[in-house]
Amino acid sequence: MKTYLDCIPCFFNQALRAGRIAKCDENKLKKLLNEIGMTLKDIPLENTPPETGMLIYEKVRKITGIFDPYKEIKRANTEEALSLYPCLKNRVEISNDKLLTAIRISIAGNVIDFGVNKKFDIKDEIDKTLKKDFAIFDYNKFKNHLVKTDEILYIGDNAGESVFDKILIEEMKKPVIYVVREVPVINDVIYKDAIQAGIDKVSQIFSSGTSAPGTIIKTCSDEFKKLYRNSKFVISKGQGNYEGLSEEKHPIFFLLKVKCWVIANDIGVKEGDIILKGINI
Amino acid sequence: MKTYLDCIPCFFNQALRAGRIAKCDENKLKKLLNEIGMTLKDIPLENTPPETGMLIYEKVRKITGIFDPYKEIKRANTEEALSLYPCLKNRVEISNDKLLTAIRISIAGNVIDFGVNKKFDIKDEIDKTLKKDFAIFDYNKFKNHLVKTDEILYIGDNAGESVFDKILIEEMKKPVIYVVREVPVINDVIYKDAIQAGIDKVSQIFSSGTSAPGTIIKTCSDEFKKLYRNSKFVISKGQGNYEGLSEEKHPIFFLLKVKCWVIANDIGVKEGDIILKGINI
Numbered sequence: 027m028k029t030y031l032d033c034i035p036c037f038f039n040q041a042l043r044a045g046r047i048a049k050c051d052e053n054k055l056k057k058l059l060n061e062i063g064m065t066l067k068d069i070p071l072e073n074t075p076p077e078t079g080m081l082i083y084e085k086v087r088k089i090t091g092i093f094d095p096y097k098e099i100k101r102a103n104t105e106e107a108l109s110l111y112p113c114l115k116n117r118v119e120i121s122n123d124k125l126l127t128a129i130r131i132s133i134a135g136n137v138i139d140f141g142v143n144k145k146f147d148i149k150d151e152i153d154k155t156l157k158k159d160f161a162i163f164d165y166n167k168f169k170n171h172l173v174k175t176d177e178i179l180y181i182g183d184n185a186g187e188s189v190f191d192k193i194l195i196e197e198m199k200k201p202v203i204y205v206v207r208e209v210p211v212i213n214d215v216i217y218k219d220a221i222q223a224g225i226d227k228v229s230q231i232f233s234s235g236t237s238a239p240g241t242i243i244k245t246c247s248d249e250f251k252k253l254y255r256n257s258k259f260v261i262s263k264g265q266g267n268y269e270g271l272s273e274e275k276h277p278i279f280f281l282l283k284v285k286c287w288v289i290a291n292d293i294g295v296k297e298g299d300i301i302l303k304g305i306n307i
Numbered sequence: 308m309k310t311y312l313d314c315i316p317c318f319f320n321q322a323l324r325a326g327r328i329a330k331c332d333e334n335k336l337k338k339l340l341n342e343i344g345m346t347l348k349d350i351p352l353e354n355t356p357p358e359t360g361m362l363i364y365e366k367v368r369k370i371t372g373i374f375d376p377y378k379e380i381k382r383a384n385t386e387e388a389l390s391l392y393p394c395l396k397n398r399v400e401i402s403n404d405k406l407l408t409a410i411r412i413s414i415a416g417n418v419i420d421f422g423v424n425k426k427f428d429i430k431d432e433i434d435k436t437l438k439k440d441f442a443i444f445d446y447n448k449f450k451n452h453l454v455k456t457d458e459i460l461y462i463g464d465n466a467g468e469s470v471f472d473k474i475l476i477e478e479m480k481k482p483v484i485y486v487v488r489e490v491p492v493i494n495d496v497i498y499k500d501a502i503q504a505g506i507d508k509v510s511q512i513f514s515s516g517t518s519a520p521g522t523i524i525k526t527c528s529d530e531f532k533k534l535y536r537n538s539k540f541v542i543s544k545g546q547g548n549y550e551g552l553s554e555e556k557h558p559i560f561f562l563l564k565v566k567c568w569v570i571a572n573d574i575g576v577k578e579g580d581i582i583l584k585g586i587n588i
Contacts, residue, residue, distance in 0.1 A: 031323055031333065031336050031337065031340065032323065034319055034323070034340050035316040035317070035319040035320045035323070036316070038315055038316040038319060039316045042312055042313065042315070042316070052312065052352065055312050056312065056352060059312065059315050059347060060347050060348040062344070063343070063344035063345065063346070063347030063348065064344065064345060064347075064348065065344075066340060066341050066344030066345075067341040067344065067345065071333065071337060
């Protein structure tokens with residue numbers, strides 16, 4: 027997805043939020059916003075938003091001197107998600123369509139997102155997402171593809187959300203490689219967050235090599251690029267990965283909750299909608 | 308009021324909105340945002356937000372080549388407000404406290420504001436504002452002051468809103484000087500908008516000499532500064548004027564609806580609240 031003009035004010039809000047979480051004082055925060063202002067002219071709209079996100083969070087790290095401002099928030103979110111795990115597993119067990127319930131739960135987990143300026147209530151979100159109609163629902167394609175596949179490349183999004191992903195991974199009953207970011211960026215899942223979520227118990231964990239808050243193939247490691255190109259079943263979670271991968275020519279299933287109207291417009295749905303969308307299938 | 312860090316993303320949103328109303332193409336809009344980005348480092352937080360607004364709308368005029376992008380919107384808003392005038396007058400006539408009802412109506416008119424990213428329904432707003440409790444209510448001070456005054460300096464805010472101001476001006480039954488901006492900025496009221504609203508029938512119209520979307524005394528003409536310093540009863544409508552005048556040492560009554568959380572925090576009230584606040588009285 028290209029960068030829309032409306033993403034630009036949002037970049038400043040994201041930087042401000044990250045700087046505050048890193049406990050910057052007002053002078054440092056202003057300096058951070060000034061630097062992003064100066065960089066704006068070098069950011070073409072052809073870039074995907076996570077490419078700009080990558081630049082922004084590099085500046086956040088440089089100016090704040092803090093490598094992982096969201097570290098404690100990620101830990102707490104994962105802990106809270108883990109406390110919900112038994113109840114979520116039970117919801118899957120008692121449902122008529124276990125796979126679909128697990129997909130819904132993994133989408134509900136996508137509400138844990140500090141890149142978007144919204145507060146969230148995870149329990150309330152789960153209840154709503156279990157009942158909500160999908161705006162795009164390529165479930166039959168997903169099931170048909172799943173039966174035929176011998177390995178799934180599952181690209182994670184946020185820490186905490188990984189616990190919800192684990193439930194879907196368990197339900198798919200196929201070998202999974204779970205992809206995390208290389209470098210901390212916002213609250214996106216990195217290796218140690220995935221370990222805390224117990225992802226290593228159900229799949230292999232692999233870094234995409236990127237420091238972008240989304241998967242932009244050209245910023246990924248050669249090892250990941252090879253893995254991605256050879257993969258026949260890719261699941262992409264969340265907005266950041268959608269923004270990076272939406273114009274790829276590879277078969278991908280996007281699972282997400284649409285949390286901003288710019289992305290809603292890009293997909294052709296409404297803010298708040300939930301999506302199971304297959305491309306190039 | 309100083310500029311808060313949270314005003315900065317909002318400046319970009321305002322520029323984008325103005326540029327779109329001026330029918331800029333995407334390249335020009337990006338150029339506009341780039342230029343604001345480059346200027347950011349020169350904007351100290353000690354500035355009031357309308358000082359920055361002044362710079363932004365200068366850039367909008369320069370890059371779009373359009374002097375008054377909101378011209379047609381202002382005309383249509385004033386026309387719509389004029390169509391409501393007889394009904395609003397009737398509401399005042401049948402009320403128990405005519406002055407207070409006129410104050411409420413003039414605040415309801417303050418919802419017509421394109422500097423703030425909200426859609427509005429003027430009829431609905433009037434109904435709500437006629438019933439709503441004031442968060443700050445210096446009405447007794449206002450009445451006491453009004454009895455003693457022989458002239459009111461009434462600083463207008465947005466075009467269209469002036470029709471609602473006219474109702475309050477009529478109800479105060481004192482000579483009024485109605486202050487407009489010198490240069491078009493957002494949908495703020497300028498001389499010809501005030502004429503369309505019929506303000507010339509009930510008061511003298513005077514330009515503050517500023518091109519800022521608010522009243523910042525240092526940017527005003529010498530004639531206005533003199534008038535302001537000699538005035539004993541100043542009414543300041545809306546957020547832009549509040550931002551410019553909130554730290555003045557002059558007696559001022561602020562009448563506004565609080566439409567953004569940054570200003571709500573500054574005043575110590577909630578977003579959506581209505582205010583009749585006297586300072587230095």
